[in-house]
Amino acid sequence: MTPATSLAITNTLLPALELENISYAYRTDWLRKRVLALKDISLSVMPGEAFGFLGHNGAGKTTAIKCILGLTKLSAGAIRIFGKDAIDIESRKLIGYLPEQPYFYDYLTVREIMHLYATLRGVPAAQRNSEIDSTLKRVAILDRAETRMRALSKGLMQRVAMAQAILGSPKVLILDEPFSGLDPVGRKEFRDLLLELKNAGTTLFMSSHILGDVEFLCDRASIMVKGELRGVFNLRDLSRGDGAGFELALQSCAATQAPLDAELRESASETSDNGHILRLKFTTRYHAEAALRRAMGAGLAVESFEPLHQNLEDIFMSLLGKK
Amino acid sequence: MEKVLAIALTTYRESIRGKALYSILLFALLMLIIALFFGSITIGDQVIVIKDFGLFATSLFSVAFAVISGTALLSKELARKTIYNILSKPVSRSAFLWGKFLGLFATTTVMIVLMALGLTIFLSIYQGAVDTSLFAAYPYQILELAIVCATAIFFSSILVTPSLSGMLTFAIFLAGRSVDYILILLAKLELPDPVEYLLRGVYWILPHLTRLTVSDRVVFGEAIPSSHLLWSSAYVAGYCVALLIISSYFFQKREFN
Numbered sequence: 001m002t003p004a005t006s007l008a009i010t011n012t013l014l015p016a017l018e019l020e021n022i023s024y025a026y027r028t029d030w031l032r033k034r035v036l037a038l039k040d041i042s043l044s045v046m047p048g049e050a051f052g053f054l055g056h057n058g059a060g061k062t063t064a065i066k067c068i069l070g071l072t073k074l075s076a077g078a079i080r081i082f083g084k085d086a087i088d089i090e091s092r093k094l095i096g097y098l099p100e101q102p103y104f105y106d107y108l109t110v111r112e113i114m115h116l117y118a119t120l121r122g123v124p125a126a127q128r129n130s131e132i133d134s135t136l137k138r139v140a141i142l143d144r145a146e147t148r149m150r151a152l153s154k155g156l157m158q159r160v161a162m163a164q165a166i167l168g169s170p171k172v173l174i175l176d177e178p179f180s181g182l183d184p185v186g187r188k189e190f191r192d193l194l195l196e197l198k199n200a201g202t203t204l205f206m207s208s209h210i211l212g213d214v215e216f217l218c219d220r221a222s223i224m225v226k227g228e229l230r231g232v233f234n235l236r237d238l239s240r241g242d243g244a245g246f247e248l249a250l251q252s253c254a255a256t257q258a259p260l261d262a263e264l265r266e267s268a269s270e271t272s273d274n275g276h277i278l279r280l281k282f283t284t285r286y287h288a289e290a291a292l293r294r295a296m297g298a299g300l301a302v303e304s305f306e307p308l309h310q311n312l313e314d315i316f317m318s319l320l321g322k323k
Numbered sequence: 324m325e326k327v328l329a330i331a332l333t334t335y336r337e338s339i340r341g342k343a344l345y346s347i348l349l350f351a352l353l354m355l356i357i358a359l360f361f362g363s364i365t366i367g368d369q370v371i372v373i374k375d376f377g378l379f380a381t382s383l384f385s386v387a388f389a390v391i392s393g394t395a396l397l398s399k400e401l402a403r404k405t406i407y408n409i410l411s412k413p414v415s416r417s418a419f420l421w422g423k424f425l426g427l428f429a430t431t432t433v434m435i436v437l438m439a440l441g442l443t444i445f446l447s448i449y450q451g452a453v454d455t456s457l458f459a460a461y462p463y464q465i466l467e468l469a470i471v472c473a474t475a476i477f478f479s480s481i482l483v484t485p486s487l488s489g490m491l492t493f494a495i496f497l498a499g500r501s502v503d504y505i506l507i508l509l510a511k512l513e514l515p516d517p518v519e520y521l522l523r524g525v526y527w528i529l530p531h532l533t534r535l536t537v538s539d540r541v542v543f544g545e546a547i548p549s550s551h552l553l554w555s556s557a558y559v560a561g562y563c564v565a566l567l568i569i570s571s572y573f574f575q576k577r578e579f580n
Contacts, residue, residue, distance in 0.1 A: 026580060069411040071579040089413050097411040103403040105333060107340035112333070119329035120412035164408065174411075 014083040015044040016172050016203035017051075017068065022077030024060075024067055037063045039228045040077070045220075047082075047171070050194075050204040052214035052221030052235070054316060059224040061207040062100060065176050068205075069097060081172060093122065096170035100177040100207075102161035106150035110141065110160055113149060114167065121168040131167065139163045140189060154181035162190065166197065173197065175206040179213055191217060211313050223316055233315060245269070246288035248280045249303035250295050260298050267291050277303055326414050327422045334426020338392060339433065353380065370450060371542055374457060377442040378538040381435060382464050386471050386496060389431045393475025394488035396423055401579065410579075417571035424476045424567055431468045435461060460541040462552055466559045467535045471496055473563040473570075474530070480574040499532035530562055 024038040038060050045051040055061050066072045068079055070087050079086035081094050104113050114132040123131050136142040139159040144152065152160065158181045165173060178194070179187050187210075194217055198204055208214050214221055215235055222232045250264075252273055261278070265271050267287055268280035282288035292305055357376060400406040409419055439461050446454040474495050478488035505526040509519060534555055537547055 026578070066407075066579060069407070071407060071410060073578060089415055092411060092413040095411065097408070099404060099407050099411075101404070102408070103405055104408070105337045105405060107337050108333065112336065116329050116333050117408070117412065120326055120409065120414050122413060 014047075015080070016047045016049070016082060017045040017205055018078075018080040019043050019064070019068075020078045020080070022064070022067060022079060023075045024063055024072060025075045026072075037227050038067070041224075041229045042077075043222055043229065043232060045172075045203055045205055047203055048198070048201045049220065050198050050218040051206065052218035053205060053207040053224070054211070054214060054221055055207075055224030060227040061224055062176060063227075064224070065097075065174055065207065068174060069095070094171045096165040096167070096173045098161050098165040098173070098175045098178050100180065102157055104149045104157070104160060107148055109146050109148050110136065110152070111145040113160065114145075114163060117164040117167055121170075123168050135163045135167050138166070138193065155183055155186050158182055158186070162193070166193075170202070172203045172205065175204065175208075177208055178206060179208060179210050187213070211316060231315075245281055245283045245308045246285060246306065247308055248282070248288055248291055248295070248305050250278045250280070251301040251303065252276055252278045257298065257300075260294075260300075264291055264295065281308070327418050327425065330409065330414075330419060330422025331425035331429060334396070334423050335429045335433075338426065338430040349384075370446070373446065373449065374542045375538070377446070378457060378460055378464075378542065381438045381442065381461075382467070382538070384438065385431050385435050385464065385468055388434060389427065389468055389471045390475055390489050390492045390496070392430070393427050393472050394479050394485045394492055396427060396476070397479035398483070398485040398488075406579065416574050416577075417567075420476060420480060420567060420571050420574055424472055424563070427472045427476070428469055431472060432465050435464055435468065456544065457541060459547055460538050463535045463537050463555065466555055467532055469559050469563050470499070470530045470532065470566075473566040477566050477570045480570040480577070495530065496532065499530040500536065501533075502526060502529045502531055503533050505529075531558070534558065 019041050022038055022041050023036065025034040025036045027034050041064065043051075053061055053064070063072065067074055068081075068086055070089075070092070073087075081091040084091035084094075108116075111132065114136065115128065118128045118132055133142060133145075136145055139162050141156060141159045141163065144156060149157070149160070158178075162178065165175070173194075175194075179190060182190060191213060194204060194206075198217065204217065206214065206218065218235055220232055220234050223230045248268075252261075252275060264278070264280060267282070268291065269283050270281035272279045280291060282291065288305070292302065295302060357380075397406075400409075406419070410416065439457070442457065443453075443455060446457075471492065475488065475492045478491050479485070482488045482491075505522055509522060514522070540547060
């Protein structure tokens with residue numbers, strides 16, 4: 001892609017990725033009834049945005065990704081990449097894809113694999129070698145370029161998978177469990193690389209079980225439950241701490257203050273007491289501040305008073321009905 | 324075209340580094356044992372027996388390799404999901420199939436060339452002089468393999484089970500080698516019209532591999548006109564192209580669940 005084309009794409013108001021009322025059904029065999037794997041899903045990811053695509057195993061994340069890549073055909077709806085129908089081969093020029101559990105041809109070297117993908121992606125022959133070297137260097141695997149794939153560990157294989165995904169600087173990266181198989185150092189390096197790509201304007205669409213990484217990298221996230229989209233969340237709002245309530249921690253009341261203790265506990269939505277510190281949780285600022293005033297007025301020592309931060313895990317677990 | 328060749332090169336490298344060399348080594352070992360065995364028991368022209376057996380073994384090994392490897396090719400790609408990485412790039416499914424076919428065909432051709440070299444060296448040592456008399460048979464074996472490879476790709480593109488694809492490919496190979504019997508049958512039997520039309524249809528659909536079977540003529544030193552090779556090549560090219568177009572049509576509709 002020429003810089004001019006690239007600029008034209010990123011300047012447009014078209015979403016980088018758009019899923020419009022998509023559904024996907026399949027039969028395990030002719031006699032069995034249809035299984036609806038994706039149910040009327042709609043979402044848009046804007047250019048330069050990092051989007052987390054979450055859900056438990058079997059929720060339909062990988063199926064949705066296969067639909068985006070044109071590997072499975074939709075039963076209903078449409079998928080567009082910068083306005084182009086995802087079925088159109090041309091749309092795939094804009095995509096880089098990192099598969100879950102990547103496998104490659106065992107007897108090929110890393111460089112041979114990269115040559116294959118560079119050719120398929122349409123990297124001009126004259127630029128292929130330099131592009132491959134710089135990409136392998138970026139994922140810290142250039143020193144293994146002549147090693148056959150079968151000799152690589154899972155973590156190194158994941159680096160090759162990332163290398164082939166970012167080869168040719170695609171505008172949209174579809175990442176299916178990008179941190180799988182990586183050690184802590186590898187995870188940190190991948191996070192930094194993805195952040196760098198995001199800052200450079202690449203759109204990220206990422207499915208992951210590691211919620212901390214999604215929270216760190218993504219601007220928004222959606223949660224899939226049994227093939228349905230249960231909501232799209234702005235992760236920047238979560239980090240601002242709105243909506244999760246407040247916690248007041250006090251020194252536990254003496255036996256003579258039993259009525260006050262009972263009153264405070266009754267006003268809270270949740271309490272815990274370890275014998276020294278009484279922790280009271282409130283859903284609203286009004287109730288929390290009223291309790292704080294009451295406690296201070298009675299001369300109780302206040303240990304802390306703070307807004308509670310709701311995190312992605314809380315939302316994820318509550319949507320799955322685990323909390 | 325560059326993308327097709329890149330897939331073909333990958334398929335070739337993966338096949339040749341994986342299994343083909345072991346097959347060739349096995350072939351060489353088998354040849355040596357059988358030649359020594361025949362040398363000790365044959366009455367008459369031992370060289371003709373060894374040549375005949377050599378061509379038979381070359382054909383058998385390469386066809387077996389093409390059937391097994393060809394039918395496993397796509398199922399392995401699907402099982403290991405390597406196909407996802409390929410088709411997520413701007414590559415058409417038909418380009419993928421053509422690449423797989425060319426890679427498989429290149430692998431089997433190299434196998435035949437290596438086995439032919441081995442047989443030539445063996446015959447030359449056995450007779451004490453360089454013997455290239457079998458060279459006329461190898462282009463026909465290569466043409467026959469092209470049809471077997473295309474058939475294997477065809478069945479793999481429409482069926483999920485590699486063993487079933489393999490059995491059907493081998494069945495088509497055997498039927499293609501016996502296709503002339505259909506004409507003999509039609510000439511000898513009085514069949515109702517619909518059955519006769521059906522058999523004639525089957526006759527034209529099946530690959531005419533009998534046209535490519537020239538081993539006996541070569542072994543006994545009969546000259547084969549070059550026009551026969553030319554027409555046979557044209558027939559095989561047309562047959563393979565037709566088969567791959569049909570395969571692409573079905574493969575285009577395939578879901579990767």
